Amino acid sequence: WPTFAEKAKKLLQKDKVAAIFGGWTSASRKAMLPVVEQNNGLLWYPVQYEGMESSPNIFYTGATTNQQIVPAVSWLLENRGKRFFLLGSDYVFPRTANKIIKAQLKAEGGQLVGEEYTPLGHTDYSTIISKIKEVKPDVVFNTLNGDSNVAFFKQLKDAGITAKDVTVMSVSIAEEEIRGIGGDVLAGHLAVWNYFQSTDTPENKAFVEKYKKKYGKERVTDDPIEAAYFAVHLWAEAVKKAGSFDVDKVKKAADGIEYKAPGGTVKIDGETQHTWKIVRIGEIQANGQFKELWNSGKAVKPDPYLKSYPWAKNLN
The missing domain is CATH 3.40.50.2300 (Response regulator)
Incomplete structure (x- = not known):
């Protein structure tokens, strides 16, 4: 750094x-x-x-956070279940994000069933996957960064756990990361962003076309x-x-x-x-793209200190 x-x-x-x-x-x-x-x-x-x-x-x-993590947690509680397992890399972003998620779960009726951190670049997730199997969460909220995601998702698949067994919601897995990990490995899992390559606007159609023309048609x-x-x-x-x-x-x-x-x-x-920004939740497809499941409909006003959420008032 x-x-x-x-x-x-x-x-x-x-x-x-x-x-x-x-x-x-x-x-x-x-x-x-x-x-x-x-x-x-x-x-x-x-x-x-x-x-x-x-x-x-x-x-x-x-x-x-109010344009990504907070709406994702609310959507998951409504659509995927109450039991959350938090998994992150051990640095400022996952630690702070999970502090926020725990306060939100408490306020919105969710339940924390596990919380684990691994160093950046960590590649052995067998022990953590055993814990996930044991506690059977509805959702694994994933704030891992970088190569750790490759190891985690491949080992999760090798352990026989698919998106049908547990929803993994990621905040750092985008199309470029899917290209590195493999759409077949990630298919069915979710991510929350403000933009997907598959977003249907005339501006995006032109943007993707120009991007591929400049950097190669296999690029995303x-x-x-x-x-x-x-x-x-x-x-x-x-x-x-x-x-x-x-x-x-x-x-x-x-x-x-x-x-x-x-x-x-x-x-x-x-x-x-x-x-x-508009908030979007997407499901990863085998072809490496996202199928949008939900969006906020209109751009969301940024609230970095979560002042508009009563449950966040003791966070700093």
Whole structure:
């Protein structure tokens, strides 16, 4: 993670960039946060995250928790069952996400039957899979990151556990990860995002076509790709409105700016510097794409500190 801070510092101090687009995982963002604040830079972070953060020098174009985790838990309680097993990688995002999920389960009548964390890059899930078999949850809420997902899902399948036996809901498995793990291994399991390659809008049809033309027809788009793509467009619109690349002027101009993104119209919320987004739950198909099961119908206002949820008032 220190590499992210080091490179952000170089971009701002030496290269004098007007904006940085990127970061991957909350640990990388938290490493860059003091750098962009101290140098009054601008970071556009495109990945869903655990909320509980707002920086005057960061625009968040990935989902915050009320645009991903919270609606997913409510949907699961209504459609898949009350018994939850939480599985995550051992770092800031899963730990914070699961703290939120536990408070929500308590408030909405769910039951926690297990909670496990493994180091990033961990590959042996036999003991945890034995625990899942033993406690028989309705849902495994998965906040594993990176290669651990490959190991977990392959070992789950090898243990004879399919999506018919237990629903695994993931927040970090998108089309690119399915390509690496295999649609046959993941078929039937669920993920919650704001965008799928299969999202049916004219903008997305054109976006996917252009993306494949540039990067290869076997390549796939996904949520963080779309969020990084429209981040550049939102920034450009703010620059045009401000008539300047100056960070303070761009920030001021950004409030309320809208863009017709591939996944639907997105809008910057000036108060939090997060983005209004539609929420989508999809079922993974054997061909590596998602079949949408549910969406929020309209863009959801970002609420990074979950102020609109009474059950979240003791979280920080």
